Amino acid sequence: MISIDNLAFSYGPKEVLKNISMNLEPGKIYGLLGENGVGKTTLLTLLSGLKKTGAGTIRIDGHDPYKREPSLLEKIYYLPDEVAPSPERATRWAKSKGVFWPGFSMDKFLGIMAEFETDPSQKMTTMSSGQLKKTYISFALACNPEFIFMDEPTNGLDIPSKAQFRQTILRHTSMDAILVISTHQVRDLENIIDPIIILDKREVLLNASLEEISQKLYFDYGNVILPDSLYSEQLPGGFIQVVRNTSGQESKVNIEALFNAVHKNKELVKTLFSHE
Amino acid sequence: MEFDDNKPIYIQIADNITARILSGELKPGERIPSVREWGGNIGVNPNTVARSYELLSNKGIIFNQRGIGYFIAADALDIISSAERTKFIQEEIPAFVERARLLGIDLKKHIQ
Amino acid sequence: MSNIFNLKRFGNYFAYDCRRTWNLFGLILILAALAPAVVFIIQQLFSLILDGHMSGIGEGVHLGFMVFGAATIAMIAPSTIYGSLTEKRSGSSWLMIPASSFEKWLSMSLVLLVVIMAAFCLVFFAGDGLMSLLFPGTYGTSTASEISSFYSKYLNAINSGEIPVTINFPGLIFTGMAEWVLVFAIGALYFKRSKVAKTILVLIGLSIITGIITSFIMVNGGADFIKDLVQRMDFIYEPRKVITIFNVLMSLRTIIVLGGLLTWLFFRIKTLKH
Numbered sequence: 001m002i003s004i005d006n007l008a009f010s011y012g013p014k015e016v017l018k019n020i021s022m023n024l025e026p027g028k029i030y031g032l033l034g035e036n037g038v039g040k041t042t043l044l045t046l047l048s049g050l051k052k053t054g055a056g057t058i059r060i061d062g063h064d065p066y067k068r069e070p071s072l073l074e075k076i077y078y079l080p081d082e083v084a085p086s087p088e089r090a091t092r093w094a095k096s097k098g099v100f101w102p103g104f105s106m107d108k109f110l111g112i113m114a115e116f117e118t119d120p121s122q123k124m125t126t127m128s129s130g131q132l133k134k135t136y137i138s139f140a141l142a143c144n145p146e147f148i149f150m151d152e153p154t155n156g157l158d159i160p161s162k163a164q165f166r167q168t169i170l171r172h173t174s175m176d177a178i179l180v181i182s183t184h185q186v187r188d189l190e191n192i193i194d195p196i197i198i199l200d201k202r203e204v205l206l207n208a209s210l211e212e213i214s215q216k217l218y219f220d221y222g223n224v225i226l227p228d229s230l231y232s233e234q235l236p237g238g239f240i241q242v243v244r245n246t247s248g249q250e251s252k253v254n255i256e257a258l259f260n261a262v263h264k265n266k267e268l269v270k271t272l273f274s275h276e
Numbered sequence: 277m278e279f280d281d282n283k284p285i286y287i288q289i290a291d292n293i294t295a296r297i298l299s300g301e302l303k304p305g306e307r308i309p310s311v312r313e314w315g316g317n318i319g320v321n322p323n324t325v326a327r328s329y330e331l332l333s334n335k336g337i338i339f340n341q342r343g344i345g346y347f348i349a350a351d352a353l354d355i356i357s358s359a360e361r362t363k364f365i366q367e368e369i370p371a372f373v374e375r376a377r378l379l380g381i382d383l384k385k386h387i388q
Numbered sequence: 389m390s391n392i393f394n395l396k397r398f399g400n401y402f403a404y405d406c407r408r409t410w411n412l413f414g415l416i417l418i419l420a421a422l423a424p425a426v427v428f429i430i431q432q433l434f435s436l437i438l439d440g441h442m443s444g445i446g447e448g449v450h451l452g453f454m455v456f457g458a459a460t461i462a463m464i465a466p467s468t469i470y471g472s473l474t475e476k477r478s479g480s481s482w483l484m485i486p487a488s489s490f491e492k493w494l495s496m497s498l499v500l501l502v503v504i505m506a507a508f509c510l511v512f513f514a515g516d517g518l519m520s521l522l523f524p525g526t527y528g529t530s531t532a533s534e535i536s537s538f539y540s541k542y543l544n545a546i547n548s549g550e551i552p553v554t555i556n557f558p559g560l561i562f563t564g565m566a567e568w569v570l571v572f573a574i575g576a577l578y579f580k581r582s583k584v585a586k587t588i589l590v591l592i593g594l595s596i597i598t599g600i601i602t603s604f605i606m607v608n609g610g611a612d613f614i615k616d617l618v619q620r621m622d623f624i625y626e627p628r629k630v631i632t633i634f635n636v637l638m639s640l641r642t643i644i645v646l647g648g649l650l651t652w653l654f655f656r657i658k659t660l661k662h
Binding site: 045048049050051052068069070071073074076077078080082083084087088096097099100101 | 391394397400401404407411472475476477478480481483484485486487488489491658659661662
């Protein structure tokens with residue numbers, strides 16, 4: 001369980017996060033969405049203990065990640081957007097780094113690399129950025145962490161690899177793990193993220209499961225323009241419109257449309273999804 | 277698996293499983309993959325697949341044996357067929373008739 | 389399993405750190421340690437070609453190489469091995485490695501203060517010794533034997549009473565080197581670019597400032613204060629006492645400086661952010 005309580009963080013005078021509170025539960029794959037620069041990376045680095053909170057607390061299983069206690073670090077893997085190669089073969093690198101995570105399995109690392117069709121005997125400094133990313137993703141999952149924080153993991157992956165990534169994440173993470181994956185390429189993670197967290201300038205606009213979202217909002221794909229739509233966009237086959245769900249009928253949640261609808265109706269969404 | 281836009285994904289997955297039972301690909305009494313496995317194969321969050329399984333369970337098409345997994349019910353085919361027949365009679369036929377009427381087609385001329 | 393120190397985990401981390409050090413710095417270290425041998429060979433080749441014979445080299449050249457080499461190694465080792473820690477990608481990755489800040493600090497200190505220095509000396513004495521064996525006439529005596537003959541002269545002087553006090557050479561050299569390395573280690577973890585150059589500039593700046601402050605104090609009554617103090621110290625005429633006091637003060641200074649630098653390094657590691 002991860003508890004974030006009234007978290008605030010500033011880079012010098014610039015306030016990046018303010019009053020962020022949420023509880024993240026085991027067994028869920030959270031999609032952290034938000035425009036560029038809104039604080040997704042900052043939130044992930046704070047969760048990893050790489051930064052110190054300005055105000056408020058973060059507790060992972062009761063521990064403050066900034067303390068960097070090895071007993072907690074062994075359960076976490078943080079995968080940043082940009083990764084650095086090591087001047088050695090991927091297998092050697094994984095072997096020497098894997099000793100620090102008790103759950104690490106070399107077989108699992110090699111297995112996932114094979115799924116990604118990436119040669120583990122290659123020297124990391126000669127890999128393309130996509131191959132390097134896949135190497136790190138394989139390592140992260142092979143550590144079998146309880147808490148996985150990934151910042152834009154599909155950045156730099158070609159299209160087949162993105163699809164492979166979705167399957168790999170689902171297959172190789174434990175049922176009780178908490179995953180937080182940030183992205184601004186929503187389509188890359190469509191169908192695997194649930195719940196959805198939408199972060200905006202310094203606050204959380206939405207934190208809800210797909211089920212709850214489809215109960216409170218209706219996504220219409222027809223041709224008839226609906227009044228009171230929270231957001232509408234013309235698509236080749238018709239429209240996509242987001243309205244309040246008054247009929248109780250569930251529809252397929254389109255995350256991009258959801259994102260836009262939330263941004264255009266911040267106050268309404270907050271009230272709609274408030275749990276008070 | 278490709279998903280179209282009109283129905284919630286969990287319903288589309290349930291439909292897909294139902295179709296596979298109808299076609300004989302999945303047989304009554306057979307064990308189906310766990311929620312995680314199925315999700316992993318098609319790239320969908322287990323929560324969503326869980327709702328599909330719940331839907332199918334409620335209809336009696338599959339059942340859960342605790343500790344072992346989900347299985348296709350022995351009478352799954354019957355349940356599905358009867359549900360499909362009901363749907364055909366209650367939804368598809370009226371829709372068909374209405375469409376013929378809109379187009380001004382006299383059905384009696386075309387049906388033996 | 390303690391969160392501050394666990395032997396097995398530390399062992400793993402130290403091994404990892406040493407491997408990293410070897411990958412990033414091993415070649416440089418060996419080259420610096422074999423510098424006298426290499427330079428000698430090149431010099432002799434030129435000598436043979438130009439003059440037709442081998443030429444001797446001056447006294448104390450080897451020691452010079454050793455001192456210069458060690459000092460240079462001490463300056464560039466920290467930034468070469470640990471410099472990437474201030475960079476976001478490598479630094480984040482390093483911070484997330486499951487080992488305590490204490491273990492990471494201990495490993496860094498051991499690598500910089502013990503492992504590198506020991507490796508340097510080993511390779512240096514080996515290369516230097518080999519050269520003096522192969523070319524006794526031109527290369528001269530090995531540094532090792534020079535040092536030991538110096539040391540026996542020193543011991544004689546102690547025993548015969550010529551010198552009134554023992555000087556802990558190894559201790560002095562080690563702590564001197566340690567201070568030097570640690571300063572550059574701290575610089576490597578603070579500056580992002582041109583770490584060595586900036587550290588040197590800071591050192592120069594600090595010595596200028598302390599120089600100015602000291603002269604200011606001296607001019608404004610400091611000199612008189614010290615004159616009074618000395619006059620009030622009657623034991624000034626007993627060399628033994630003076631030496632003891634000097635010893636104590638210098639040891640204290642070393643402990644404070646080394647302790648301070650090591651502590652600073654620890655806190656820098658503990659509070660490093662990305």
